[in-house]
Amino acid sequence: MPQxxxxxxxxxxxTTHYGVAAIALGLSSYIWWVTGDPATPxxxxxxxxxxxxxxxxxxxxxxxxxxxxxxxxxxxAEGYRCAFKKPNEAWPDVDPNNVEHRKKMLVPYMTVDNQxxxxxxxxxxxxxxxxxxxxxxxxxxxxxxxxxxxQCKLLLRKEIEGVMVRxxxxxxxxxxxxxxxxxxxxxxxxxx
Numbered sequence: 155m156p157q158x159x160x161x162x163x164x165x166x167x168x169t170t171h172y173g174v175a176a177i178a179l180g181l182s183s184y185i186w187w188v189t190g191d192p193a194t195p196x197x198x199x200x201x202x203x204x205x206x207x208x209x210x211x212x213x214x215x216x217x218x219x220x221x222x223x224x225x226x227x228x229x230x231a232e233g234y235r236c237a238f239k240k241p242n243e244a245w246p247d248v249d250p251n252n253v254e255h256r257k258k259m260l261v262p263y264m265t266v267d268n269q270x271x272x273x274x275x276x277x278x279x280x281x282x283x284x285x286x287x288x289x290x291x292x293x294x295x296x297x298x299x300x301x302x303x304x305q306c307k308l309l310l311r312k313e314i315e316g317v318m319v320r321x322x323x324x325x326x327x328x329x330x331x332x333x334x335x336x337x338x339x340x341x342x343x344x345x346x
Contacts, residue, residue, distance in 0.1 A: 200269065203310055203334055211308035211336065212266045213276070216299040218291040218322075220277040221250065223261050226318040226327065231335055232311045234274050236260045241318050241327040253278065260335060262319040266303060272317065272335045279306070279341040296322070303344050308336040 201209040226238035237259055239245050249255045260272040277286055282304050291299060311334075318329040 200267070203313070205310060205312060207310045209308050209310065209336075211269075211271065211306050211338070213263045213271075213273070213304045213306060213338075214266050214301060215263070215276075215282070215304055216291075216296055216301050217286045217289050218294075218296050218299055219261075219263070220286060220291075222296070222322045223263070224250075224320050224323075225260055225262050225272060226320075227260070227314065227316065229314070231260070231314050234258055234260045234272075234311075234335060236272075236317070238318075241320075262317075262321075262333070270319070270331060270333050271308065272314075272333050273308070273338055274335075276304070276338060279304070279338055281341045281343045285343045300345065304338075304341045305344065306338040306341040308338055311335045311337060 201207070203209070224238060225236035226241045226243075227236040228239055235245055235248055235258065237244060237248050237250050248259055250259060257275040257278055259274055261274065261276060263271055263273050263276060265271070276282055285302055285304075289300060313332060313334045315332045316330045317333045318327045319331060319333075320327050
């Protein structure tokens with residue numbers, strides 16, 4: 155019996171399915187090309203920074219940061235001081251090994267989105283101190299230490315200019331920088 159024109163053969167149905175799949179793939183590729191890389195992380199708006207603002211600050215750390223990071227600034231800011239007056243010229247009355255001094259000593263830290271802050275007493279915060287005790291750096295190289303994030307509230311005190319920062323004792327000083335001084339509280343630690 156002859157086949158009716160309205161009925162399709164199985165071969166024609168397969169061809170139609172491949173055609174629809176090709177169109178869907180082409181449309182998906184076009185949308186991806188127009189909107190950009192879907193693996194790109196979303197851009198989070200940076201908080202407005204002003205004196206006495208309280209912002210969320212995800213600080214990226216390794217335990218060696220407790221002793222490796224330092225700043226140099228000639229002045230006293232909000233009762234705080236860097237360990238160095240000038241690069242390689244330490245303040246005589248600031249002892250980085252003294253817990254009480256560390257609570258008043260400015261130290262440079264970066265947020266996960268590369269925002270620089272000077273923060274006193276970061277490793278004296280209970281959650282950060284506990285994380286430090288879990289992985290005391292001893293003689294491990296920095297690249298062997300596990301990076302973690304301290305999600306803290308940061309109370310902005312003052313913005314200062316002319317700050318030099320150093321990320322390890324054997325590294326060069328960088329700057330001068332214009333940086334906010336902030337006091338941390340309510341830190342929660344998470345692994346990346």
